[in-house]
Amino acid sequence: MSGVLVVCEHLSGEFADITFELLALANSLGAGDVSAVTFGSMAGKASELGSAACVIDAGCEDEYNPESYAAAVSTAVDAHSPDLILIGSTSMGMDIAAPVAAAHGLPLVAYCTTVEATNGGFACSSSLYGGKLGVSSQVSSPAVAMVLPGSCDGDAGRVAGSPAVNELAIPESAGKVRFNRLIEPEAGDVDITQSGVLVAIGRGIGSKDDIELVAELAELLDADLACSRPIVDAGWMEKSRQVGKSGFKVKPRVYIALGISGAPEHIEGMKDSATIIAINSDEDAPIFDVAHYGLTEDLFDVCEELVEELE
Amino acid sequence: MKIAVLLKMVPDLVEELEVDSTGKALDTEELKFKLNEFDDHALEEALLLGGEEDEVVALALEGEGNEKLLFTALAKGASRAVQLTGVQPGGSGEQATAFAAALAESSFDLILTGVQSVDDREGQLGPLLAARMGLPCVSVVTGVSVTDGGATVNKEYSGGVMAEFEVTLPAVLGIQSAQQPPRYAPVSKVRQMQQTATIESLTVGGAGGGAESEVTAMAPPEVGASAKMLDDAAALLEVLRGEGVA
Numbered sequence: 001m002s003g004v005l006v007v008c009e010h011l012s013g014e015f016a017d018i019t020f021e022l023l024a025l026a027n028s029l030g031a032g033d034v035s036a037v038t039f040g041s042m043a044g045k046a047s048e049l050g051s052a053a054c055v056i057d058a059g060c061e062d063e064y065n066p067e068s069y070a071a072a073v074s075t076a077v078d079a080h081s082p083d084l085i086l087i088g089s090t091s092m093g094m095d096i097a098a099p100v101a102a103a104h105g106l107p108l109v110a111y112c113t114t115v116e117a118t119n120g121g122f123a124c125s126s127s128l129y130g131g132k133l134g135v136s137s138q139v140s141s142p143a144v145a146m147v148l149p150g151s152c153d154g155d156a157g158r159v160a161g162s163p164a165v166n167e168l169a170i171p172e173s174a175g176k177v178r179f180n181r182l183i184e185p186e187a188g189d190v191d192i193t194q195s196g197v198l199v200a201i202g203r204g205i206g207s208k209d210d211i212e213l214v215a216e217l218a219e220l221l222d223a224d225l226a227c228s229r230p231i232v233d234a235g236w237m238e239k240s241r242q243v244g245k246s247g248f249k250v251k252p253r254v255y256i257a258l259g260i261s262g263a264p265e266h267i268e269g270m271k272d273s274a275t276i277i278a279i280n281s282d283e284d285a286p287i288f289d290v291a292h293y294g295l296t297e298d299l300f301d302v303c304e305e306l307v308e309e310l311e
Numbered sequence: 312m313k314i315a316v317l318l319k320m321v322p323d324l325v326e327e328l329e330v331d332s333t334g335k336a337l338d339t340e341e342l343k344f345k346l347n348e349f350d351d352h353a354l355e356e357a358l359l360l361g362g363e364e365d366e367v368v369a370l371a372l373e374g375e376g377n378e379k380l381l382f383t384a385l386a387k388g389a390s391r392a393v394q395l396t397g398v399q400p401g402g403s404g405e406q407a408t409a410f411a412a413a414l415a416e417s418s419f420d421l422i423l424t425g426v427q428s429v430d431d432r433e434g435q436l437g438p439l440l441a442a443r444m445g446l447p448c449v450s451v452v453t454g455v456s457v458t459d460g461g462a463t464v465n466k467e468y469s470g471g472v473m474a475e476f477e478v479t480l481p482a483v484l485g486i487q488s489a490q491q492p493p494r495y496a497p498v499s500k501v502r503q504m505q506q507t508a509t510i511e512s513l514t515v516g517g518a519g520g521g522a523e524s525e526v527t528a529m530a531p532p533e534v535g536a537s538a539k540m541l542d543d544a545a546a547l548l549e550v551l552r553g554e555g556v557a
Contacts, residue, residue, distance in 0.1 A: 011468060064474065066449050066466075091468050094426070094450040094485065098434050102442030107522040108404075108434040124524070127532070129429045130324045133337075134532045137432065139524035146434070176447035176479040180463070185471030197556055221556050233352065233488045239471060246451070246467045246487065254554050261324065275554055277547065278538065284327065286532065293550050294538035305544035310557060 003032035005082035006052065007073055009092050010042050012182075013062075015049075017154045018088035022147060023051045024157030026086055031117040036163070037076045039069055043165050050161020056080070057167045061179065066095035068173040074103045075170050082142060084122055086115070089146040091246075101144040109137050110146040111264065130263040131286035149245070150268050188240020190224050197223035198252045200243055200270070201231060204259020204280060204299055208236040213303050214258060220310040226250065228266045244269035258299045262287025312365040312457065313417070316357045317410055317424040317436065318384060320344040320376050324429060328531075335526045344376050346383075349425025355489035356455055357423050358388045366390045368419075372398050372409060382504040386496035397514040403431040404523065407439035412515040414444065419481055421462065426451050426485035433523070437485030447478055450485035 004026040009016040019036075026034040036052035038045075040062030046055040056079075058072035073096055077085060085100060087093040089111055101108040111126040113134070121140040127148060128135050139145075192198060199218040205211060211225075218225045225241060232242045243250050245265040255273035260266060262278070262285055270276065271290050278291035279299050288294045295302060322328060323343040331338040354369065361367040368391045369384035371377040381392035398409040414422060424437045433439075441448030453473065454465040461480055465473045467487055478484075541547050551557035 011472070066476070067447055091451040091466065094435055095438060095448065098438030099442045099448075101434065101522070102439070105522050107524045108439075109524050110432055110434045123527070126432050128432055129322060129328055132324060132328050132531060133330070133529055135432055135526055136528040137524040138527050143524070174447075176482070177449060178477040180475040180477055183465065183473040183475060185473075221551065223556070229488075230348070233348075233492065235492045242471070245469060246471075248470055254551075254556050277550065279547070282325075284531065288538045288540075289532060291538040293541055293547070295541045295544070295547050297544070302544045302547065306548060306551075306557075309544075309548055 003080070003082050004029060004034050004084045004086060005076060005080060006034060006036045007085065007087045007093070007096060008036050008038045008042065008049070009088055009090060010039070015042065015045065018090055018149050020154040020157035021149065021152040022086045022088060022157070023049065024154060025115060025147060025152045027051055027157065029084070029115065029117045031083055035080055035082065037073055039064070039072065046163055046165050047160055048158070049163055050159035051157050052163045055163045055165045057165055059168065059170055063179045063182070064092055065173070065177055065179050067177040070096045070099040071173060072168065072170045073100050076168055077104055079168060084115070084141065085144045087144065087146050089148045093146050097144050097146050104142070106142055106144050107139045108144045108146070109139055112145045112147045113151045115145050115147065127264050130261055131267070132284065148264050148268070150271060185240065188238050190240065192224055192226050192241060192243065192250055193248050195224040195226075195250065195252050197221055197254045197256075198226045198243075198250060199223045199256045199258065200226040200228065200260060201258050202228040202260030202266070203230045205231065208234070210300065211236060213300065213307065217303050217307050220307060223256070228260050257287055257291070258303070260287055261285045262290065312361070312420045314357045314361055314365065314367045315414060315419040315422045316350070316354045316367065316369050316384070316389070317422065317440075318350045318354065318369055318371045318380055319347045319406070319425070319428060319436070320374060320380060321347045321428050321430055330529045335529055337529070346380055347425045347428040349427060349486060351425075351493040352489040353423040353425050353486040354384055354387065354389070355491065355493040356486050357421075358494070359490060360421070360455060360457060361390075368393060370395065370410065370413060372406060374400065378510060379501070381510050382508065383496050383501050385504045385508050386500040387494055391511060392508070393511045393513050395513050395515050397516060402433040402523070403436050403439055404433045407436055407443055409515050410436070410440050411443040413513050421457075421480060422446070422483045423486050424483070426487045432526075435485060437483050441483035444483070446481055446483050448483040448485070449476055449478060451487045452484045453488050454490050455484060
């Protein structure tokens, strides 16, 4: 038993950022050789995975499939007996981690922001309760850790090389989940990934009617309106305006967050903005961790005052 | 068709969260709980899927506030509500084991639950449950339609991209958002349910959650470490002008 197994992710023929973040983390642990499991034809791009000692070509379809990919990772775990399996805390990772842990009777720690090797196991820190608490866990080896995107420096894992590629013989899939098609997002009236200035609203807005005041402020600042997930789920704004894990990744010159608490899923989508300004009445809101400027006041008071001044 | 919806209370994050004297757990004395918002979407999706012939059963583990939660589910239109008793409170692994034991006794076509919750350190309930029951599972689902013997589901990736899958039933789905915002149950209707409806009780043994990890510490992250805190809107306006925005 040895080493760290990284479950690679890809979309449309390219490795996703999380793949390189996990590789960087795996190499930082000093816990033995790093193996990377790839799917479909991605083993053909093994030269991009130079920070892995070995690439395990798990086959499967190019298009992600929750059932067959999870079964393939499980087979890879059988074949390589790693001490630690690193999986992204992503849409794909959520389908894979639990069945792999269950199939091998391994403990699973989710939402990890750090993982360190300790005597006989691993120490993990998870970001829970919407990012309001960090929870440290000690887990014995072997274990499965799901790592939040953006927790590690992906550039450190982006190393060219020529790792050995081993083909893995995988069992035939049960075929209970079948991929149909990819659905690209419908074009909205605005492409928020191209905006220079974004004014984003979150749950703190309270009601749909109150969006008007923020829209007024956005117009005065020549900014586009964006929002966090609950606003879209409530049907108050279009999906094309959503920032975060299931929405868009944005990097505007200025990002103004109004009434957004800063759950990890949201921060993943906006943390690379050049200047982040957060206004939230809760002084403990995690958004202040990533913000460059913060103001703990009622967002409506602030909006009204700004609108008045700017007019 | 028979649809099960698993509901769970979670700490309300609007309230201040305090760590208890052990330094390893939440102080639950002052804590307020509310329905996991993703579970609310799962319930909505189940109610949208369920026709007159179908049965939508809401299930929750025994716990504070869970009876009201189940009466609210009935008020929203669930056919039946079941509370599982005899389960030791624990993490998502233990919850999955308890729900698996309860669901094994009935033949559900679909089992829906919220894609995640704010406290599932041990992983998400949906896939943990599916693994225990040997059922297929898709997480981060934003739309379900039932076809002959199967379901067509949309799963969200990042950047607004989705994938459509066909899933053979029975299956477990982790719901990210329902096709319409969750409905609201008027207080009067919930009260009426409390007076007229019955919550069924089902005893499941404490079977354990499988391999576990140990919590060693719990603490708020350092807040404001990087943010320069401003005094008022006037100071904010200065910053905006400095950035060339205002």
